[in-house]
Amino acid sequence: MKKIIAMLLALLMLVSLMTACGAKKEDAPAADAPAADAPAEAPAEDILDTDLGSAPVSPEAEDAPEASTARTDLVLATTVPMDGCDPHFNTSTANGTAINLVYETLVLVDQQVNVTPLLCEKYDILEEGLVYEYKLKQGVKFHNGEEMKASDVVYSFTRAQQAPGMYANVALIESIEAVDEYTVRIKLIQPYAPFYHLVGNVAIVSEKAATEAGDAFATEPCGTGAFTISEWTAEKISFTRFEDYHGETPKLETITVSTVSDAATALMAFEAGDLDYIGVPNSDVERLTNTGLYNMVMVASNNTTYITFNNQVAPFDDVRVRQAIAYAINKEEILLGACEGYGYIAETIGNPDYTLGLPDVEDVVTYEQNLETAKQLLAEAGYADGLDLGKMMVMAGSDEFSLTAEIMKSQLEAVGITFEVQLTEPSSFVADAITGNYGIAIMGITLGIDMAEHEMAYVTAGIDQLNLPRFSNERVDELFGLAMVETDQAKRDEYYAEVVNIVAEQAAIVPLSYSVSVIAADPALIFDPILPVRTWYWAAE
Amino acid sequence: MNNTAKKQSQFREFWRIFFQNKPAVVGLVIVILLMLMVVFAEQIVPEKLAFEQHITKAARMQPPSKEHIFGTDHLGRDLFARVIHGGRYSLTVGFIPTIVAMLGGMLLGACAAYFGGAVENLIMRICDVFACIPGTLLTLSFAAVLGAGMDNMMVAITITAIPGCTRFVRSIILNIVEQDYMEAARMCGSSSFRIMTRHVLPNAMGPLIMSTVSSIAGMIMMGAGLSFLGMGVQPPNPEWGYMLSESRDYMYRAPHLFIIPGIFIMVSILAFNLTGDGLRDALDPKLRR
Numbered sequence: 001m002k003k004i005i006a007m008l009l010a011l012l013m014l015v016s017l018m019t020a021c022g023a024k025k026e027d028a029p030a031a032d033a034p035a036a037d038a039p040a041e042a043p044a045e046d047i048l049d050t051d052l053g054s055a056p057v058s059p060e061a062e063d064a065p066e067a068s069t070a071r072t073d074l075v076l077a078t079t080v081p082m083d084g085c086d087p088h089f090n091t092s093t094a095n096g097t098a099i100n101l102v103y104e105t106l107v108l109v110d111q112q113v114n115v116t117p118l119l120c121e122k123y124d125i126l127e128e129g130l131v132y133e134y135k136l137k138q139g140v141k142f143h144n145g146e147e148m149k150a151s152d153v154v155y156s157f158t159r160a161q162q163a164p165g166m167y168a169n170v171a172l173i174e175s176i177e178a179v180d181e182y183t184v185r186i187k188l189i190q191p192y193a194p195f196y197h198l199v200g201n202v203a204i205v206s207e208k209a210a211t212e213a214g215d216a217f218a219t220e221p222c223g224t225g226a227f228t229i230s231e232w233t234a235e236k237i238s239f240t241r242f243e244d245y246h247g248e249t250p251k252l253e254t255i256t257v258s259t260v261s262d263a264a265t266a267l268m269a270f271e272a273g274d275l276d277y278i279g280v281p282n283s284d285v286e287r288l289t290n291t292g293l294y295n296m297v298m299v300a301s302n303n304t305t306y307i308t309f310n311n312q313v314a315p316f317d318d319v320r321v322r323q324a325i326a327y328a329i330n331k332e333e334i335l336l337g338a339c340e341g342y343g344y345i346a347e348t349i350g351n352p353d354y355t356l357g358l359p360d361v362e363d364v365v366t367y368e369q370n371l372e373t374a375k376q377l378l379a380e381a382g383y384a385d386g387l388d389l390g391k392m393m394v395m396a397g398s399d400e401f402s403l404t405a406e407i408m409k410s411q412l413e414a415v416g417i418t419f420e421v422q423l424t425e426p427s428s429f430v431a432d433a434i435t436g437n438y439g440i441a442i443m444g445i446t447l448g449i450d451m452a453e454h455e456m457a458y459v460t461a462g463i464d465q466l467n468l469p470r471f472s473n474e475r476v477d478e479l480f481g482l483a484m485v486e487t488d489q490a491k492r493d494e495y496y497a498e499v500v501n502i503v504a505e506q507a508a509i510v511p512l513s514y515s516v517s518v519i520a521a522d523p524a525l526i527f528d529p530i531l532p533v534r535t536w537y538w539a540a541e
Numbered sequence: 542m543n544n545t546a547k548k549q550s551q552f553r554e555f556w557r558i559f560f561q562n563k564p565a566v567v568g569l570v571i572v573i574l575l576m577l578m579v580v581f582a583e584q585i586v587p588e589k590l591a592f593e594q595h596i597t598k599a600a601r602m603q604p605p606s607k608e609h610i611f612g613t614d615h616l617g618r619d620l621f622a623r624v625i626h627g628g629r630y631s632l633t634v635g636f637i638p639t640i641v642a643m644l645g646g647m648l649l650g651a652c653a654a655y656f657g658g659a660v661e662n663l664i665m666r667i668c669d670v671f672a673c674i675p676g677t678l679l680t681l682s683f684a685a686v687l688g689a690g691m692d693n694m695m696v697a698i699t700i701t702a703i704p705g706c707t708r709f710v711r712s713i714i715l716n717i718v719e720q721d722y723m724e725a726a727r728m729c730g731s732s733s734f735r736i737m738t739r740h741v742l743p744n745a746m747g748p749l750i751m752s753t754v755s756s757i758a759g760m761i762m763m764g765a766g767l768s769f770l771g772m773g774v775q776p777p778n779p780e781w782g783y784m785l786s787e788s789r790d791y792m793y794r795a796p797h798l799f800i801i802p803g804i805f806i807m808v809s810i811l812a813f814n815l816t817g818d819g820l821r822d823a824l825d826p827k828l829r830r
Contacts, residue, residue: 283790333596337616399790406776410594
């Protein structure tokens, strides 16, 4: 029961802030080390192209100007107020910005799953993948002035083991011990290949501060990050540079995240110059680009919009019905109509560019729109005279999802399939999706950056958890087991490719698009959405 | 015979005053045109055009042109067809709840006014309770409880409107009951039923019709508002209020998407209001000189 609640919480966090095409990404960027709730907060964003607006600027492009005239403050906005800054017991994706500024992890993981040491000097994988040994960086100061020691790392991982949202990252840890003041050894229950980067999801907190603060730790955070929280009100959170930061001193001195609950209001504030950086709703991208006043950057992500069927209930338990729906759909039209074309056609859950182990789109079984095939499949399934799917569950609060439903309605009517849209609030949507209390639904999800983290979304054991389509296939279960202990990535890729193709052949789900969010920023702000906010700076005027 | 002549002249007098009122006549003409538009919608433009999507860059959000008089919307559907067929939803929401609420109000109001005492107390106190809650909020709550959808929305609007109608009907009837001819009717020994049907209702009819016509405008507005909020007519059905809601995101790029349905809502509400005002003026004896 506890586990189910844990999964529910984790999933709620996953889906609650996701919309089909990233329209809600107006929230301040979650670009630093993925400290919050593991998979959702993975730094799944990358610059795709920057030719949207004025000349693109990137940190590498020019030398950091040593100018006294450059601004040192940054003002961002979030549509959901931040209500805590606890990296382990986090319940809201919105808190990611604060967590990522205040806390750091042992290693930094980028979108290509490259792991670089951050709080450690180096790490070694011993005993054939069973033991991980981390040599900590010396002289790293917490915000309370204490030095980070091995005991803090042990405490942090032990604390994470009690947090439901951290489950996927620490589930396979058997023991963790401090060998000496600056060495930590983590022993796993069994070899688990993805562990080397999952470590990057566990933030290191100060043991002293955490035990002293107790329940108040969420509002009195103490990490090793480059920024500390200086002011926290309902309207805004202010961050101030941490002068004893162990890494390169950030050029920004203060970062303010103000709460603007309405996306349209936030956009107006941005255009009025009150905000420096904002995620732009798709429908406004063209207009903002045309003003030529802003630096527009497109950021792709792992977030996937897809149709999920409850594979256990009629008529969706018939593979022909699922395939017919897949054949009846035109993904290009949905992408253009619902997302203004900002996104990519998806064939898998998770963008292959940002997910370790996912085969490229060309290597996956796909369904090109073909109404004749769809009709034929329906006829074979016994629905030649039409089929009423009943209610289509659509998450409320996102125009993209409801537009997708509206377009799909018209596309499916062409093959005689009808349905009724049922807008559902996010919390009940997630509960219904997990317990299988639905037939067909449109939703968006961001899974981890490694296929290994997707396991629960596909295997039989994941039913009533992340396996929302309630898909069960013996071979898929077996493949995940094989991949889990395999350390050769090429072999793992093969296993995962087979999984993805089985799922695609069975049309257990119909992936629609990978979302892309468009960011507008003050042209003087030199930033890279995939890099931590602390590395951003202003050009001299 | 004499009686019939009197009635006819009264009727003629009524229309004479009405037709002197230019805005009212304009309003009536627009109302008639709107009704014709709704009745002959299929002949003006086939309904399927209102639902046919053409999702390509070129076909979406076209400005008004020869092929598409009002342009196309964000899913490439013909806006003219959507507006014309959308009128059916808007006017239905205007008429049906008004009429049902008026009938309900007449029944309850007449009972309250005629019987008085405990019956009046019970009915009027319930109405008072309803009157304490802002109308829009009340409708929204009912719509939320009943669930989204055109039928449920009409039920919600009707329930909210009944208390107001009841109070209105009661006040009119109380007024009539005090008239001398009522006294006369009673002295002649007429039965309650006869007094009700022959004396009270005919005299109350004028103000009732006037109020009905005027409140249609409010109902259309309420329906559009609820649909805008997603509580009313469900997509892809082209109700005017819902069309406003779905064009919100494209305000800057394709202003015609919300201007056109907006104009239709505005004009129809104005027309019903003008007609209602004209009827009121024509019915008011003080203006008959």
